[in-house]
Amino acid sequence: MTAQTARIGFGDVRELRGPLLVVGDVDGVGWDEFATIDLPDGSVRHGLVLEVDGDLAVLQVLEGTDAISPGGVWVRFSGRPLQVRVGPDWYGRVCNGRGEPLDGGPPIAGEPRPVAGWPLNPTRREPPREAVLTGVSVLDTLTTLVRGQKLPIFSVPGMPHLTLATQIAARATTAGEGFRVVFAGMGLTHADIAYVRDRLEERSAAGELVLLLNAADDPVIERVLTPRIALTVAEHLAFERGDDVLVVMSDMTSYAEAVREVAAARREIPARRGYPGYLYSDLAGLYERCGRIQGRPGSVTVVPVLTMPAGDITHPVPDLTGYITEGQVVLAPEVAARGVYPPVDVLSSLSRLMRSGAGPGRTRDDHLPVAAQVLAALARARQAAELGELVGVSALSETDRAYLAFRETVERDLFAQGTDEGRELADSLDRAWAALDVLPRRELTMLPAAMVAEHLGSP
Amino acid sequence: MSRWEDELAPVRRALADAARREVDELGEATGRETEALAVRARADATELLDAARADGAAAGHAAAALVAARARREAHRVVLAERERLRVELVDRVVQAAAGLRDGPDYPALVARLEEVCRERLGPMAEVSPAPGGGVVAARGTRRLDLSLPLLAEQAALAVLEEADDPWS
Structure with a gap:
């Protein structure tokens, strides 16, 4: 035991306000200092110094100040922040x-x-x-x-x-x-x-x-x-x-x-x-x-x-x-x-x-183009759905209806999954390709032709 | 048969033929639709059955996983509870051992050193008194310094246990 490690208890508790405790007659206390608060019943709570003004320190009591009364409370400052x-x-x-x-x-x-x-x-x-x-x-x-x-x-x-x-x-x-x-x-x-x-x-x-x-x-x-x-x-x-x-x-x-x-x-x-x-x-x-x-x-x-x-x-x-x-x-x-x-x-x-984090050398070569194509197709599907609400789906073009079918497929087969299910990235990308297959080939403009042929075969 | 009836006969035949054709076509269409409906209903039923099977399997899997998880947690809890019991016992033993210092030949020197620390921290006017379990407690105004042996021993034991990287290995 040295004089430095012995921690003085300060008992001049002036105010208790919500989670705050104000203690007076303190010195050598710093902002954000961690403190231990000894209660009369032998229990211990903890606090952090929020403010120091002269010999007053305002502490935030971590466990709250419920059931604390000012008498018999001793505050010991640790000389360091919360660790x-x-x-x-x-x-x-x-x-x-x-x-x-x-x-x-x-x-x-x-x-x-x-x-x-x-x-x-x-x-x-x-x-x-x-x-x-x-x-x-x-x-x-x-x-x-x-x-x-x-x-x-x-x-x-x-x-x-x-x-x-x-x-x-x-x-x-x-x-x-x-x-x-x-x-x-x-x-x-x-x-x-x-x-x-x-x-x-x-x-x-x-x-x-x-x-x-x-x-x-x-x-x-x-x-x-x-x-x-x-x-x-x-x-x-x-x-x-x-x-x-x-x-x-x-x-x-x-x-x-x-x-x-x-x-x-x-x-x-x-x-x-x-x-x-x-x-x-x-x-x-x-x-x-x-x-x-x-x-x-x-x-x-x-x-x-x-x-x-x-x-x-x-x-x-x-x-x-x-x-x-x-x-x-x-x-x-x-x-x-x-x-x-x-x-x-x-x-x-x-x-x-x-x-x-994605693409060649990181995940899979086709990852970024497939992601871009799925997003572009979904953006077009949203436009088609909005148009369909106005004129009726049957009045939409064949291509727009394909985009609506794509959205349904991609949501059902790629996006939706069980709450406990973990899917491999390769499986996810394969599902994305399967959904893209719903679209006419001419619409797959963000994918290199060779990549399309590799994953979807010849048209 | 009147003349106009003779003249209308082809029209009648044509109308009757058209009506028969329509009936035949309607019959065929109805048959096709019935067939299609039946196929769709069978497909729907199969889909529903598959979904129900999948749901059932997923629910069963989730329930089994939950039971296994809770069993593992309970086992882990038992291990942790035992570690905590040992920790509390160790601290208690250290505190008891510290209490034994009171009967030792070095106790007066220890108390003198503790009193010295009290006066260093609280000033020479501090009132120092013996603590019930050994050691001293000092006070000056609204300040207090508790250097009782049980408290010092407990703090020392806890510090050692917390600092150890893995005290249980």
């Missing part, structure tokens, strides 16, 4: 949003790392490369995810985005060894938590999954920490152990609402729709932690899921997310209404880095 232990001990574990075990096991052991983390140095970034195959046909074929990319899923409440997120987390893989998944669930109901655990059990049992689950009724500050803890764990596994790590974060709208709630408790000036003005930099601080680093083998790929309230894509959360991320996958109720799962609106979806 999380990182290492392989995380594999196969299930923790809450603060990183505490939910599975009945001991706390996670390993090296301490600050949760806040840092975005990657732009000059040391390696461009994303090589595909992460999700096993979901529509994503792998048309919006290929690339190692080190951040590709959000935009959804609306009531859509099966959690099913899709867990399917990706359960099935995704890369060409090499050492693919791992960190799933951070935020604001989930207890039924959703049980669902996520069931869906990901196989990968968890294989020691390839880290599960962080923040429930809807957990304190909001915990929700603010959850993605940071997930990324801190992922960074260690990726950049120090060399694994390819996919971080799935669902639902980031719930996270942003927690940020708003905390900002309101701190009496910060609200900006658009009550969210704090720094929401953009806050989200960027999370999303920019993914990528690849020069000279290191691993990668962090991020798939955040966010729900757009009332389907409003101009809502601050999807709007700001769209500025930072490299494309988006949009789920559409009208596609779901046609009975297609996953209900991806492919014409609104885009993976900006797809060319870095």
Whole structure:
């Protein structure tokens, strides 16, 4: 025991306000410092310093301030920011949003790392490369995810985005060894938590999954920490152990609402729709932690899921997310209404880095032309469907009717798949070719003739 | 038979022939449609049966996967619970061992060192008193420094366990 490691308890608690605790007569306390709060009944809570003014420190209590009264409370500051232990001990574990075990096991052991983390140095970034195959046909074929990319899923409440997120987390893989998944669930109901655990059990049992689950009724500050803890764990596994790590974060709208709630408790000036003005930099601080680093083998790929309230894509959360991320996958109720799962609106979806991960030498030579042709044909099918609504399908030209038949075929045979089904990319591309066969050959203008002949035979 | 009837006879025959032809055609068309309907109904029935079989197989597969997943989770939970039990037991033993320090010959020197730390941190005016389980507790104003032996031992044990890369191997 040295004088430096002995931690003084400060007992001058002046105020308790929502999740905040104000303690006076403190010195040597810094911003973002982690603190332990000893309660009179012997229990312990934890807090983060939000502000320091003279001898006053404002703490955010991670477990909330319920049932705390100012007398007999002692606050001990740790002299460092909130840290999380990182290492392989995380594999196969299930923790809450603060990183505490939910599975009945001991706390996670390993090296301490600050949760806040840092975005990657732009000059040391390696461009994303090589595909992460999700096993979901529509994503792998048309919006290929690339190692080190951040590709959000935009959804609306009531859509099966959690099913899709867990399917990706359960099935995704890369060409090499050492693919791992960190799933951070935020604001989930207890039924959703049980669902996520069931869906990901196989990968968890294989020691390839880290599960962080923040429930809807957990304190909001915990929700603010959850993605940071997930990324801190992922960074260690990726950049120090060399694994390819996919971080799935669902639902980031719930996270942003927690940020708003905390900002309101701190009496910060609200900006658009009550969210704090720094929401953009806050989200960027999370999303920019993914990528690849020069000279290191691993990668962090991020798939955040966010729900757009009332389907409003101009809502601050999807709007700001769209500025930072490299494309988006949009789920559409009208596609779901046609009975297609996953209900991806492919014409609104885009993976900006797809060319870095798909095509010759990466996936298959025909991947990019087939994707381009399927998208072009679907765009034409949409026009034909709109025209058909006006004049009747029977009044459409033979070619337009072929495009409608193509859309039906491609949705049924390529896009639609079971919620537990994982498809190989080769199978998906073959299905795409089979759907394209519905169209007259003269319409396949984006495909080289030799490629068409190879896959569809002579006309 | 009147003359006009003779004259209309070809017309009658033509109309009757046309009507017979129409009846024949309608009959054939009806037959074709009936056949087509029957073929379509059979195809629909086969499709429905196939879909129902596929749904049933998928549901069965999902249910089996769920049962297997829950069994694996339960097995994992048992292992983790045992690890946690051992961890708690280890910490308890360290705390008990620390309590034994009170009877050792070095205890007065240890307490003196702890009192020194208290005064270093809280100032010379700190009130230092012995803690119930050994060690000392110091206070000055609204500040307190708990250097009781059980707390110090627990913190030390937890720190060692958390720092270890894999304490269970």
